[in-house]
Amino acid sequence: MRNIFLVTLFVFFISAQLAMGSERDINIYKNIRCLVCQGQSLNDSNSDFAVDLKKVIKKKIINKESDQEIYTYLTVRYGDWILLDPPLKKNTLLLWALPLLFALIGGAFIYMKALISHPKK
Amino acid sequence: MKKQFKISLLVFVTVIFFIIFYYSLGANNKNNPNVMLNKMLPTIELTSFTNSNLKQVLPIINKDKYYLINIWSSWCVPCREEHPILMKLKDKIKIYGINYKDKKTNAASFLSKLGNPFYFTGSDNDGSVSIELGAYGIPETYVVSSKGLIVFKHVGPLNKKIYLKISEIIK
Numbered sequence: 001m002r003n004i005f006l007v008t009l010f011v012f013f014i015s016a017q018l019a020m021g022s023e024r025d026i027n028i029y030k031n032i033r034c035l036v037c038q039g040q041s042l043n044d045s046n047s048d049f050a051v052d053l054k055k056v057i058k059k060k061i062i063n064k065e066s067d068q069e070i071y072t073y074l075t076v077r078y079g080d081w082i083l084l085d086p087p088l089k090k091n092t093l094l095l096w097a098l099p100l101l102f103a104l105i106g107g108a109f110i111y112m113k114a115l116i117s118h119p120k121k
Numbered sequence: 122m123k124k125q126f127k128i129s130l131l132v133f134v135t136v137i138f139f140i141i142f143y144y145s146l147g148a149n150n151k152n153n154p155n156v157m158l159n160k161m162l163p164t165i166e167l168t169s170f171t172n173s174n175l176k177q178v179l180p181i182i183n184k185d186k187y188y189l190i191n192i193w194s195s196w197c198v199p200c201r202e203e204h205p206i207l208m209k210l211k212d213k214i215k216i217y218g219i220n221y222k223d224k225k226t227n228a229a230s231f232l233s234k235l236g237n238p239f240y241f242t243g244s245d246n247d248g249s250v251s252i253e254l255g256a257y258g259i260p261e262t263y264v265v266s267s268k269g270l271i272v273f274k275h276v277g278p279l280n281k282k283i284y285l286k287i288s289e290i291i292k
Contacts, residue, residue, distance in 0.1 A: 035257055048222075049258060052248030059249075077163075077255030079156040094141075 154274040157255045162269050167243025170220045177241045180269030187291045188215040190263040194223045195231035199278035200260045204235045206279040211238035218242035221259050
């Protein structure tokens with residue numbers, strides 16, 4: 001009885017580990033752009049390029065490489081464009097700063113309008 | 122005065138947007154060959170597609186001034202188109218071929234029919250060697266210096282213009 005319990009526990013543990021592994025794969029695939037498809041992530045694509053790249057990433061995961069190491073491997077070869085969530089760098093500064101800038105300008109504009117229509121007494 | 126300021130601001134913002142969109146439209150983000158330019162060629166081990174005991178490790182340092190790497194396949198139509206150019210280049214530069222996801226018999230018959238421009242041909246059965254080089258697909262061509270630096274990369278079939286460019290680099 002005890003042995004059956006231990007075997008069941010072992011099977012559950014292994015399946016949990018496998019499930020965690022595949023979830024990590026999918027999270028990485030979702031953050032990588034399929035460079036030969038139009039606006040698809042690696043996870044959504046079954047093109048030759050995507051299938052090959054998934055195999056390479058899978059191998060790296062099995063070799064216990066971290067997510068960051070995998071992203072660096074890819075950006076060295078394909079540039080930041082391969083990441084769907086581009087890092088904050090000198091050449092992506094505009095991309096990150098523009099929404100914030102527009103929010104600030106818009107906020108200031110609304111505040112000024114409100115101030116004009118409801119002046120403080 | 123206030124109206125003038127608003128119009129100027131609107132014009133300024135529109136111009137900025139126009140400039141950003143103009144440059145973004147012209148940018149080739151899809152397959153930018155410049156990413157690998159002036160970088161060391163990643164170390165790859167090629168296994169001959171005719172004899173699995175024959176291996177070739179790249180980059181080769183301090184041997185030839187330049188050498189060329191070409192990724193090709195017998196089923197790829199653009200590879201067939203660029204083949205005469207590779208045949209012309211083989212007298213000027215050593216060419217290492219990477220045979221991408223191909224059947225041995227088809228690749229051998231392709232080379233026997235159209236000529237073999239390759240000094241060494243390695244197999245890439247699962248596409249991993251091509252990804253190691255930062256390739257997008259086939260055909261793709263790299264010119265590597267004696268120091269192992271990628272000095273030129275071309276995505277797509279070679280043409281007369283690219284042939285002249287490569288000839289200029291390696292002369």
